[in-house]
Amino acid sequence: MTAVAHEVIVIGAGPAGLAAAATAAERGLSVLLIDEQAKPGGQVWRNAGAILAETDGSRGALAGSYAGAARALARLEAAGVVHVPSATLVDIAAGEDTEISVGWLSRDGAEAPRIVQARARAVIVATGAQERPVVFPGAELPGVMGIGALQTAMKQSGLVPAGPDVVLAGHGPLLLLALAQIRALGGRIDAILDLGPPRSLLRSARRMPAALAADPGLIARGLSLVMRQALSGVRIYRDVAALRANGGERVEEVSFTSRRRAVTLRCNLLGVHDGVIPNTQVTRLLGLAHRWHEGQAAFAPEVEEDGRSAIPGIWVVGDAAGIGGADVASLAGSSCGHEVARSLGAATGSADPERMRRALRRKRAARTFLDALYPATPLARHADDDALVCRCEAVSVAAVREAIRLGATGPNRVKTFTRCGMGPCQGRMCGNPLTRLVSDETGCSPQEVGALRVRPPLKPVLLRDYLAGEAVP
Amino acid sequence: MTGFRRTGTGRATVTLQVDGRPVAAAEDDTVATALLAAGAASFSRNAKTGAPAAPYCLIGICFGCLCTIDGRPGMQACLVPVRDGMVIATRSLPTPGEAGR
Numbered sequence: 001m002t003a004v005a006h007e008v009i010v011i012g013a014g015p016a017g018l019a020a021a022a023t024a025a026e027r028g029l030s031v032l033l034i035d036e037q038a039k040p041g042g043q044v045w046r047n048a049g050a051i052l053a054e055t056d057g058s059r060g061a062l063a064g065s066y067a068g069a070a071r072a073l074a075r076l077e078a079a080g081v082v083h084v085p086s087a088t089l090v091d092i093a094a095g096e097d098t099e100i101s102v103g104w105l106s107r108d109g110a111e112a113p114r115i116v117q118a119r120a121r122a123v124i125v126a127t128g129a130q131e132r133p134v135v136f137p138g139a140e141l142p143g144v145m146g147i148g149a150l151q152t153a154m155k156q157s158g159l160v161p162a163g164p165d166v167v168l169a170g171h172g173p174l175l176l177l178a179l180a181q182i183r184a185l186g187g188r189i190d191a192i193l194d195l196g197p198p199r200s201l202l203r204s205a206r207r208m209p210a211a212l213a214a215d216p217g218l219i220a221r222g223l224s225l226v227m228r229q230a231l232s233g234v235r236i237y238r239d240v241a242a243l244r245a246n247g248g249e250r251v252e253e254v255s256f257t258s259r260r261r262a263v264t265l266r267c268n269l270l271g272v273h274d275g276v277i278p279n280t281q282v283t284r285l286l287g288l289a290h291r292w293h294e295g296q297a298a299f300a301p302e303v304e305e306d307g308r309s310a311i312p313g314i315w316v317v318g319d320a321a322g323i324g325g326a327d328v329a330s331l332a333g334s335s336c337g338h339e340v341a342r343s344l345g346a347a348t349g350s351a352d353p354e355r356m357r358r359a360l361r362r363k364r365a366a367r368t369f370l371d372a373l374y375p376a377t378p379l380a381r382h383a384d385d386d387a388l389v390c391r392c393e394a395v396s397v398a399a400v401r402e403a404i405r406l407g408a409t410g411p412n413r414v415k416t417f418t419r420c421g422m423g424p425c426q427g428r429m430c431g432n433p434l435t436r437l438v439s440d441e442t443g444c445s446p447q448e449v450g451a452l453r454v455r456p457p458l459k460p461v462l463l464r465d466y467l468a469g470e471a472v473p
Numbered sequence: 474m475t476g477f478r479r480t481g482t483g484r485a486t487v488t489l490q491v492d493g494r495p496v497a498a499a500e501d502d503t504v505a506t507a508l509l510a511a512g513a514a515s516f517s518r519n520a521k522t523g524a525p526a527a528p529y530c531l532i533g534i535c536f537g538c539l540c541t542i543d544g545r546p547g548m549q550a551c552l553v554p555v556r557d558g559m560v561i562a563t564r565s566l567p568t569p570g571e572a573g574r
Contacts, residue, residue: 008573036552039554044508050484142527145528152506153509155480158479159477159480162478164476185480205546269477392536394522424536424539428536462545
């Protein structure tokens, strides 16, 4: 197969990646966009083509979240970006020379999956976010899913919770949005458990005026969602602690305390949510320094405002660089695309980078209000000894605490002692809880505790994928 | 059985072979959403404990949706778009007797 090397490889086709790829290509660079999903749009714009075209009123109710999707996708196509779907990144290395090597498992098309390798002068990492895995006994039971997963099921296939006994447990903007979306599509919710600690309105109210000035639309949308929750008629349990999912082959009931009174509900589908966190697998593999973001209780890679990292040629934008949402991601992607083009000596474009940076700063300022309003739920609230930290290897909170007692001083030592993080997800689910648990148990800050090391391949692949593979010159 | 139902009409359907039985799916499903819509209670068993595993995230993070697709084991079903005639091996579908509940 003859192939052309590209000047820029963008990883991830969500709002940030789409904007970065299109912008760099519009500035005259050859751009390759690789994405794990079969269609572009990332998570927030999942299945954009079908949803924007829907005329029978079902998923069309979700179209409100897709403002910008049509334009972003049209820009991508018009700019001549080479889009590689169904590509699972397995390795990335910034070597001694000026080029960066990228390898992915290509699952597209009729041929057998195979590893493809390419080199580029710049790589823009736009791998987005994931939900913070919620640790509580029974979380691994079939029927327990992230609330983001319920949104994905709606966007991808128009699936809604039908009951019986659908319970949502969580807090944060995503819960409110998902509730509105589920009800708009005719889905059923039987109870809502407000999972977080009693909210400090005082602490978050302090940041409201700045947020209102920065992004009044965000505040207005939020208030609308809060109102819709209040008017929805669904029973809401406040001040929930000690959450447990009970069942045999599947979740059958959920038990908890609400305002310290014990409650048990029948439950066939439990949606949980405790915020979103950056997906740091790629940035960890690259060896970038990460900083613990106190407000979001998660690590984010240390990069400049425009996405430039400490490694020449590596840029990180969008939620992968720190949770900001889709609007911030789109703006940051465009801004980064311009900076990458400039760094590679492309002709100056007509865009106003300073105006973009000001818009970005405004949108980012509103986020600190949301972070204060919905802080991460402390682990101790629900993570009993028998809860699993590592689902893949079935490592309990008790086992991690024991390892720490025996001298495991950080996540990687805990991994050696217990196998936590050695399963197929390679720490994606246990990483954030593990850092926080070690921090809680040792008294060291999460920054000091650090995170699980990430090694290639980024996802499990077969030897025969390498044997069938090819290099792109 | 999994607590989901489909909304909307008019999407073209494809037929999958799941554990030897034909299952209808919508053309823009992933294997994971198709299995959830069809009532699959679990997609695989945990390699260590044998406990049933099912999707948690549906975006390729949790590895709860692993199954064998067209002979290749360990595929994340949430990342694979359905295709007519696709052969999938998972843990279970409800038996005809259970499916009605």
